[in-house]
Amino acid sequence: MTETLETPTTHRRVRVWFGAHPIADHTAMAEQAVQYEEAMRRRFASLRVTSEPVLVDADR
Template sequence: MTVLVDGPPPAERRVRVWFGEHVIADYTAEVADAIKYQAGMTRRFASLRITLEPATSAVDEDAADS
């Protein structure tokens, strides 16, 4: 199970390129680099959905207990 960790807002952003309900590209980077990547993917894949969202810290619950 994955648990989101509370804390300060992430300094990184996650860019995903979607083909329908399937993610075909997933990129996480600092804000400036993520924005550049999003712009490039938008030009290349104009008909696909491109999302840019804060990267979240996910921790496996079993790993958190050890």
């Protein structure tokens, strides 16, 4: 996914991975996603945690 100036990213998708399998998947506003990511990194210190931008339709 590519972020452009015309469509700013307002949400992030945070996932916790057990090998190749996501065991937690959460999408939230950018500010809340940062807090969730930090909490998941503390809770699952030995697992990979990713956070990526999500483009959300303005019609929602």
